[in-house]
Amino acid sequence: MERNLSYLIIVYITKMEYLEINGADRVKKCVIAIIAAALLINFYGVFHADKAFACNCVSFEPNEAYEHAEAVYTGKVLEIKQERIQEGVRGTIEYRDANLMDIEETWKGVNESQIIVYDEGEENSCGINFEAGSTYLVYSYRVENSDLYTSLCSRTAEISQAEQDLEFLGQGRKAGNEVNLADEMSQISNKDYDMEMFIGGILVVILAVAAMIFLKKRRGGKHR
Numbered sequence: 001m002e003r004n005l006s007y008l009i010i011v012y013i014t015k016m017e018y019l020e021i022n023g024a025d026r027v028k029k030c031v032i033a034i035i036a037a038a039l040l041i042n043f044y045g046v047f048h049a050d051k052a053f054a055c056n057c058v059s060f061e062p063n064e065a066y067e068h069a070e071a072v073y074t075g076k077v078l079e080i081k082q083e084r085i086q087e088g089v090r091g092t093i094e095y096r097d098a099n100l101m102d103i104e105e106t107w108k109g110v111n112e113s114q115i116i117v118y119d120e121g122e123e124n125s126c127g128i129n130f131e132a133g134s135t136y137l138v139y140s141y142r143v144e145n146s147d148l149y150t151s152l153c154s155r156t157a158e159i160s161q162a163e164q165d166l167e168f169l170g171q172g173r174k175a176g177n178e179v180n181l182a183d184e185m186s187q188i189s190n191k192d193y194d195m196e197m198f199i200g201g202i203l204v205v206i207l208a209v210a211a212m213i214f215l216k217k218r219r220g221g222k223h224r
Contacts, residue, residue, distance in 0.1 A: 055126040057153030062168035065155040069139040071109030071148055074159060074172065075101030076135045078114075082121065083188045097121040099130050100185045101138070105172030109140075113175045116185060117148045126151045137162035 066072055079100040086093045096118050103113055117140050120127040128150065130136065139154040150156045155165060 055152050057126065057151075060153075060155055062155065062165045065139050065165070066108065066169070068141070069108065069154060070142050071106075071115075071140045072138070072169070073101075073103050073106040073108075073110045073115075074135060074137050075103045075115070077130050077132050078102055079185055080130055080132055081185065081188045083118075095121060097127065097130070098185065098188045100181055101136075103175045104135065106175055107169050107172045111175055112177045112179045114179050114181045115148060116181055117150055119150050126153055128152060128156060135159040137165055 060068065077099055081098050083096050083098050084093065085096065097120070099117050099119065101115055101117060103110060103115060117138060119130070136156060136158055138150050138156045140148040140150040140156070141154070143149050155162075157165070159166075
């Protein structure tokens, strides 16, 4: 939809360039049309939300969850940030939650003192509503051999709700590699830079159209 509106704006402005623009009314209409289109694009992003459905997944026992997971650990949530991800300019826009955790015990797949584990956010039916300051037992898996993800389907739970799992896992070990991921976490953002560039472009077009009209009226006045 954003690209369709962008196209309409360009067509409208192109037509305006070939019309006789003599008067404040047409200038106002041109500017109002551009601003209205930009607002429509902005509000479309706010109200066009995906419908959430109940989370439906296979229920695992602790031993099965352990076998399926690539990393199992307990950790305290230090910070939570939403991240906007998109492949290229035309790629699908998706959002995920980045959760910075301080590792307390590890049983599998993690040897760092801090990690960033991702989930689809509480807005998604299978996302996890992590809370900063709380400690969780996390079963996670890697996507494309890179980022760690978790979900409600993995048996990840707040530590007070994980007694059965902790009994099965037994004593864990401390992480051996001290790391600080605060800087990496600070670079995560949910800002729509494409939209900011688009709106900036619209403002440039408005100024260009206004300058064109001003110069045309000034030249017209000299020939009178």
